[in-house]
Amino acid sequence: MNNFYLNHNYLTMTSTYNIECHLGEIARFIPILRINNFGFKIREDIWNTELLDGGALQHYLHKHSGVNEVAAFILGIMNSGPYFSSTPRLQPTIKPTFQSKLCEELLAICFEDGQSYILSLENEHCLIESNYKVSTNSKSLEINNCIGIPSLESFFEKNLILKNIIDVYDEITSRTGKIIILPSAIKSARQHNFHGRYSEVLYTILALEIIDLKLLKDKVNDIERMKFYKEETGFDISGESNETLNRKRYEAQRLFVVPGLGKRLFEWHIKIGPYIRIHYYIDVDSDIIYIGHCGKHLDI
Structure with missing residues (x-):
């Protein structure tokens, strides 16, 4: 190293x-x-x-x-x-x-x-x-x-050349076994224009393992989770509002199948600018982070 x-x-x-x-x-x-x-x-x-x-x-x-x-x-x-x-x-x-x-x-x-x-x-x-x-x-x-x-x-940034979102996913897979990119995230990413912000996508996803997984395991409350992630990375994470989740159509957009666990709600997401959202689910028992959606801002 x-x-x-x-x-x-x-x-x-x-x-x-x-x-x-x-x-x-x-x-x-x-x-x-x-x-x-x-x-x-x-x-x-x-x-x-x-x-x-x-x-x-x-x-x-x-x-x-x-x-x-x-x-x-x-x-x-x-x-x-x-x-x-x-x-x-x-x-x-x-x-x-x-x-x-x-x-x-x-x-x-x-x-x-x-x-x-x-x-x-x-x-x-x-x-x-x-x-x-x-x-x-x-x-x-x-x-x-x-x-x-x-x-x-x-x-x-200068020493890591990321040409597309697949390069980002390959980099994540090569660095850690604790972050799993689901097929739905691959599909959504291929349909989105990231405006060249690939290094930020890589950085914020990898930060979930270093920061948010640890906070969840330590049973830190949601407000402190959001605050600490922002302080450490400069980017926001949050769950969805009840108003959004109470609409079945909007909730369905955030449901993804986790291998061995079935359907799970991926309400927590990373915000990169106004157009990029990365929805994830953390299984604390297995120390695994699943990325279910990476791309456009889902409906609210």
Whole structure:
């Protein structure tokens, strides 16, 4: 598996007063990386990071983890890893140049590990180039630096070419066995114009496994499910209104046959713009997500 190494240099310029938004940015990196089959590694001594107004990051996280979900999440990552080393053995040449011991060590470790991807926070002020060349007399390595979530999303869009909806379905099938595309979803997708938004269809469907399946298994209520999915992906999910489901014709459009389970109501759906809807059903007992419709906005 490919990995991104975290550049946490900007945290050293952050005070305890406004650190929460930067930790939230790190937390939002995780589902994007997981969906795209990338791992995420942090520096082994990251908890010792000294904040701008004094005190170590670890102290801040322990102090706030009981009342702040983001702090608790980040603390869990820092306690479990995976980690990369904080002590490089070599002092390679790095171009373009900059002034930061922490960033120099990060790129040197990447060079030693043969690691080509690093992930910086949006406000990074030192590693501001998208590419760095690290070399010795006998070896060189190009390292890609994604700065912030938009840059990370753009990286995956550029490195994944999806020409049509079948490419999307093939990509889903190759990445996970927990999402099943039903024949009805294949049929509806072939009849729809997605206006090139294939990467968003792929991203939002894969996010169901990482986000909504987990929320359902944890018995999170529907309002929180909708809120959390929106926060993590930028897209909306919801069930249907009673007004829609009380019309037999509209309800019938949302009934699909699940193998081994019979007909099920696929009222929950992802919304991509005004014209794309993806209706799904999650069988919590088997940890399987079924896609029943992918295409036009069904009647309401």
